[in-house]
Amino acid sequence: MQRPVTALQNRLLEALPAEDFARIAHHLVPVELERGRLLYEPGDNIDVVYFPHNGVISLMTLMENGAAIESTTIGPEGAMGLMSAVAPRQSLSRAIVQTPLRASRIAADRLHEAWEKSPALRSLVDRHTEALYGHAIQSVACNALHSVEARFCRWLLTCHDRISGDTVALTQEFLADMLGVQRTTVTAVARSLQDKGIIRYRRGVVDIVDRPGLLTLSCECYGVIRGNYQRLLGVSPGKNDLRAERRERFGSAG
Structure with missing residues (x-):
């Protein structure tokens, strides 16, 4: 069929x-x-x-x-x-x-x-459940141990992987809920990333300008979660091969 x-x-x-x-x-x-x-x-x-x-x-x-x-x-x-x-x-x-x-x-x-x-x-359901569980427990550790900036970058990369285009439309309140922080914190982090030339941020819209820059500032959890999906399901949520992205950004040591 x-x-x-x-x-x-x-x-x-x-x-x-x-x-x-x-x-x-x-x-x-x-x-x-x-x-x-x-x-x-x-x-x-x-x-x-x-x-x-x-x-x-x-x-x-x-x-x-x-x-x-x-x-x-x-x-x-x-x-x-x-x-x-x-x-x-x-x-x-x-x-x-x-x-x-x-x-x-x-x-x-x-x-x-x-x-x-x-x-x-049946096998696909079992493996997807394990991948989703791994995603959730990695998020728990990430929320407890990593900076808001690193988590914001991870979140933007994760979102970017799953949409067409480079523009993410969402409210400041929604972003605050995603990250578990105050809206003023979201504003401060977004402005910092904009000052570094990594994103453009305006009310309700984030334009991703420098994906490799996001990868540099993101925590390890982004790669761990992608790796789990690849290992368990043979698929990656990412737009690109993560190892190739890291080699491009960091050279052979990446």
Whole structure:
């Protein structure tokens, strides 16, 4: 069965053998979702799985006082709600569209039917779960141990990998939630990066001017997370090969 072009833009769907992809192909529905669209709140039943083609979904951990921080992101390398293919699941996080999103969605019960019949899909779900878990625990360490500037650079690189173009449109409040800091801190860090010629920052918009510069200032977590996806799924969230980027930036020692 020939795959539709839209399906090939999600790397998990690309990884499925053609026969296994055919089990779900006619149940996949293309959608376009605006930035800020709420997909799930904690405790919601996950009845639809999203396979992003272009864009980012953020998983936010919420506190009783209303504070929130991003625990992980999902883009074209993954899927939102994939564990519901195994059994009914409830969301543990707030899932929100971080950038304008093109995706394919499928009813969880339809994906479960395919999961029961497809060893390849079962393996993919297991490996994706492990990669997402690794992403989350690396984010925990990063939020505790690394500077706001390094985390901001990591976040911009992660977002840049999952979108087309170099412009990220988001509000100062949204950025503050992503990083778990005050909006004044976001402004100070963004202005510092702009002064270094790495980004252009204006209200609600970040233009990435110097990606290698972001790579220099980012913490190690960016590479660790990318490496985990590559090792477990054979796919990388990145636009480019990270080792080649580092060699270009740092020379043979990078």
